[in-house]
Amino acid sequence: MSSAPSLIASTGDSLREAFGRALSDLADEFPEVVVLDADIAGGTGTHHFRTSHPERFFQFGIAEQNMMAAAGGMAAVGLVPVVTTFAVFCLRALEQARLSIAYAQRNAKIVASHPGIDVGPDGGSAQALEDLAAFRAIPGMTVISPADPVEMRLATRAILAHQGPCYMRTGRSPSRRIFGDDHKFEIGKGQIIHEGNDVTLVATGVEVARALDAAAILKEEGISARVVNMATIKPIDGELLARCAAQTGAFVTAEDHNIHGGLGSAVAEALATRHPCPIEFVGMKDEFGASGEPEELAAHFGLDAHAIARAAHTVLARKTKRRNR
Amino acid sequence: MGLNVFEAGRPETTSPYDTLAVQVRAAATFTRKHAIAAIYHAGSGHPGGALSCADILAALFGAELNLWPDEPNEPDRDRFVLSKGHAAPALYAVASHFGFCSPRAALSLRKLGSPFQGHPHVIDLPWVETSTGSLGQGISVAVGMAMGLRLKKSSARVYALLGDGELQEGEVWEAAMCAAHYGLDNLCAIIDYNKLQSDARNDAIMRLEPLAAKWRAFDWAVAEIDGHDVDALLRTLRRAGGSQGRPSLIIAHTIKGKGVPYMENVPTWHGSVKLTRAQAVEALTALGSADAEIEEFLA
Structure with missing residues (x-):
């Protein structure tokens, strides 16, 4: 007799697993929370909530x-709906999020797993590279992309406690632990997680761990790189960015997303009006992804630590040229 | 200047001997007149689909919905969603007739600073249950409300009014499947089946028939009526409450532009149009307004 197939579901240290467990753990503390699924609970991590609180779990089918x-309707009658699906399918329902959630100012949370090339082998069709840009452009929408399982737990609590619509990315692949149990998360606040003076590396989501690796590479090369974890893309922490610009004078942004419209754009917008300085953008360069393992893809598309370090050299050359002008 | 016409049709001034149907017909007539006047003042708006659903709205607000203008946030109130949001002028008119807003203020339709936007917005008007204007979404919001109210053990019912062209949106059928799957018998959808959409007849754009059979196949309890027959509307809405284990659907056959002969069944009057004063006068006259009333509406 053959054994059952082993499905590749949310397990281990992935951000989706951390989210799913946190959601289930927080359910009693937030009794108005209900979870909405489109037939991928095992993939988004909400199967934990389905098991622990079946009466508050709503299956919508592939729709x-x-x-x-x-x-939006559930929020209208006083519930706090957490809509969960893959990031690409959030794009499919973007206009519903715009009108029936954001425009109506509903207290609903949209949590998207499988963002970016971190999706891996499922390939280009499944790798959302536009979601941060799209949701950031919706008035009143808070946009968050935590970096590790510890931060994901804290961010899950924060969006449930926050009044207003939120879009949050989780992640498919095993995620590196970055933060200790004393880590703090506040919506709208970035953090300097590694000190440095020559250049600031601002990263979000899976790119935060790679930015830390890039700082280590740069240190070997005699460059002191500061790393900022920017888990909230909107509202962006412009104050922190301006301070870092004043102190380091050069920026590299890093995100698992198209370089148009996401973290890089948000950082550039914030610095343009506060403290302009040279910026290089690490991310998908207006192209779609492909099948492969996440680390292979990161190297292939220039999202790995080496790409961030190379971008730092480029921006430092521009910074020097600027000073010498 | 006293807007007496706005008071004359109010329910409290209707004779206590009048039947509910008489009151609803009066509300429908007021709704048509007010919608025409508002669209005239706005310089744009969709008259055809506002006139076709006036009797349906009057039956809902005048008889079926458990709503109280003084308590727009009462948790156990019935919910009404205007999924065909472009009929906003008719919604504002009927709501003003029943005391949810001022009839005079509602003539500021589509003006900067007015809460009476071209499509209804929940943030601007507390008694509007959700923002609509993008076809297909209202029915889904209504489904969510019905699911949420059931979870909260509320006895409130949810009503959604859809256009016929709106049924071409795939989301409507996602919502139809979902409502039947969950057996939402606290949900009633009404289709304003006037057979015309923006450019032409439904048949010419994208065929809807066999419409009743489609909804029955989706396991809804379906009734088909004349959407201008107030007695039939009242009776069918009441009966829809007993659909036990299934959501209910009322296909209301209507005439686009109903009540204004030059608009009836002419697709051009679907879209956002500008009404000249002469056209507005002709429309109000056809709807039974005397000269003094026309003057009050159009001043």
């Missing part, structure tokens, strides 16, 4: 537009 707008 994301209806699910997203229905979340």
Whole structure:
């Protein structure tokens, strides 16, 4: 007799697993929370909530537009809906999120797993590279992308406690632990997680661990790089960015997303009006992803630590040229 | 200047001997007149689909919905969602007739600073249950409300009014499947089936028939009526409450532009149009307004 197939579900240290466990753990503390799923609970991590609180778990089938707008209706009667699906399918229901959630100012949370090339072998069709840009452009929408399982737990609590619509990325692949149990998370606040004076590396999501690796590479090369974890992309922490610009005078942004419209754009917008300085952008360069393992893809598309370090050299050359002008 | 016409049709001034149907017909007539006047003042708006659903809205607000203008946030109130959000002028008119807002203020339709936007917005008007204007979403929001109210053990019912062209949106059928799957018998959808959409007849754009059979196949309890027959509307809405284990659907056959002969069944009057004063006068006259009333509406 053959054994059952082993499905590749949310397990281990992935951000989706951390989110799913946190959601289930927080359910009693937030009794108005309900979870909405479109037939991928095992993939988004919400199967934990389904098991612990079945009466507050709503299956919508493979129909994301209806699910997203229905979340608006649930919020209208006083519930706090957490809409969960893959990031690409959040794009499918973008207009529902715009009208029936954001425009109506509903207290609903959209949590997207499988963002970016971190999706890996499922390939280009499944790798959302536009979600941060799209949701950032919706008025009143808070946009968050935590970096590790510890931060994911804290961010999950924070979005449930926050009044207003939020879009949060989790992640498919095993995630590196970055933070200790004393880590703090506050919506709208970035953090300097590694000190340095020559250049600031601002990263979000899976790119934070790679930015830390890049700082180590740069240190070997005699460059002192500061690393900022920017888990909230909107509202962006402009104050911290301006301070870092004043202190280091050069920036590299890093995100698992198209370089147009996401973290890099948000940082550039914030610095343009506060403290302009040279910036290099690490991310997908206006192209779609492909199948492969996440680390292979990061190297292939220039999102790995070496790419961030190379971008730091480029921006430092521009900084020097600027000073010498 | 006293806007007496705005008081004349109010329910409290209707004779206590009038039947509910008479009151609802009066509300429908006021709704048509007010919508025409508001669209005239706005310089744009969708008259055809506002006139076709006036009797449906009057039956809902005048009889079926458990709503109280003084308590727009009562948790156990019935919810009404105007999924065909472009019929906003008719919604504002009927709501003003039943005391949810001022009839005079509602003539500021589509003006900067007015809460009476071109499509209804929940943040601007507390008695509007959700923002609509993008077809297909209202029915999904209504489904979410019905699911949420059931979870909260509320006896409130949810009503959604859809356009016929709106049924071409795939989201409507996602919502239809979902409502039947969950057996949402606290949900009633009404289709304003006037057979016309923006550019032409439904048939010419994208066929909807066999419409009743489609909804029955989705396991809804379906009734088909004349959407201008107030007695039938009242009876069918009441009966829809007993659909036990299934959501209910009322296909209301209507005439686009109903009540204004030059608009009836002419697709051009679907879209956002500008009404000249002469056109507005002709429309109000056809709807039974005397000269003094026309003057009050159009002043």
